[in-house]
Amino acid sequence: MEVYNTITRRKQTFQPREPGKVGIYVCGPTTYNYIHLGNARPMVFFDTVRRYLKYKGYDVTYVQNFTDMDDKIIKRAGEEGVNPLELAGKYISEYYQDADNLNVWRADKNPKVTEHIPEIIAMVDKLVQNGSAYVVDGDVYFEVRKFAGYGKLSGRSLEDMQAGARVDVDERKRDPMDFALWKSAKPGEPSWDSPWGQGRPGWHIECSAMSLKYLGSNFDIHGGGFDLIFPHHENEIAQSEAATGEPFVRYWMHNGFITVNEEKMSKSLGNFFLVRDILAKYPGELVRFFLLSTHYRSPLDFDDEKLTAAGRGLERIKTGLRLLAEALGKSQEEGETGITAEFSAVLDSLKSSFEAAMDDDFNTALAIGVIFDLIREVNTAVQRLGGKLSPADRAALLKAKELFISFNEVMGIFKVDQNTGEIILDNVPEDGTGLAEGLINLIIEVRQEARKKKDWASADRIRDGLKELGIILEDTPQGVRWKKQG
């Protein structure tokens, strides 16, 4: 398996620290609001990485933090007149709701800054003790000049950065690029006791302290958005390696940005989308499918038309699965098999193609292409079946179904019933009583009687009327099939 490593700028063969085990740390959101679309890409992508590693048989430990204490949270809490911790807590639970809708599996650990203050203080203290950091008026700064490798992730030298530095020069810092490990508290801000007085952690230190706590030095994969390469991850490397004296991370992975109308999403441009708002209009599975349909390192432009086009593609997959389920529901008859002998071999080659795609730096776009190939094979096979299903046909279709389920276990583009392992196609209106389903079946019966009498006007009127209500009818040689739209 090949993984593109940001720090070496090339694909490398993936070799975990310990055979068979993988530790992943992904930088999670700062919980001062509902998550936005830009948060969703790393969530979905790294969830897919995790799922694929599990598919490959690795024992994966997946850690994603919540930044539940920082300037933005304090500011927002002040505006709303609530306690910052309460605000963060609220948006953490809202995060889970969105993540669940995107079929993002729960992390093994979701460490929070506020629950790791002792670890953070210990790490800062270590850096002060070993001369990597210095204390000024209750603030603690990391001294970048003391870390020889500073800039190795982002590929820039300190000299380059000085030239273009736009940061305010704080005269107390020994170098403009020195960054805060610990910030002294201003009046009224949340703070904790420390050897340097009341204060709170700087932004970068939390991820170092928490990833090292749960995964140890030299852990396998550290992920996040491109924008985190500098300064966040650069600083993480500096402070972590200065503290432990060991390599911090084996593979750095960064996802590309989401743009809207070809521009970076930002509040000032008015093209800022919250996941919550998108999920009100589109299913989470579609958003996930859309996010995975482009390679993770490429930029991805979002708009309604693109999402709608993706939705038609996803619908095609769903239709294939419905046809497959329907075919498997047929009673078995002896006789000649309708499915060709090569079918099973084709399935095997699709499985190989899927794995080859994912092995090549998690090429989800290519893997989705394989899923479409599988669906076409299934549709063709089902069509050849006619009305019959021999035991051999059944075995062949079951193999196709199992293959799809295993692909979906990686991609997560359909919800799965936790008890049965079946894909949930969700095409039947649910009202809890079965009334809707019963009424629809009754109407269809009436329409069938009209069709027998060649009363096409009535039949078409019923079909059109149901369509307006979101029920799609399809007449087939084997009878009428219906589904909920979308």
Next chain:
RNA sequence: GGCGACAUAGCCAAGUGGCUAAGGCAGAGGACUGCAAAUCCUCCAUUCCCCGGUUCAAAUCCGGGUGUCGCCUCCA
């Protein structure tokens, strides 16, 4: 100013030296159908932003140009 990414059909998007440039959406024709829908089949880039170069061979490598985007400041 410094650093970097990208440019493939109407749209989205794989592909980084060599068979017919994946796949999806849209579109055209055909099979099926009372008509639709769904599905299947066929077609839809002699060509990969432009100009040079390397090579037996380049969308893929090199140089130059043009364009778009991003990071350098909180940001996924």
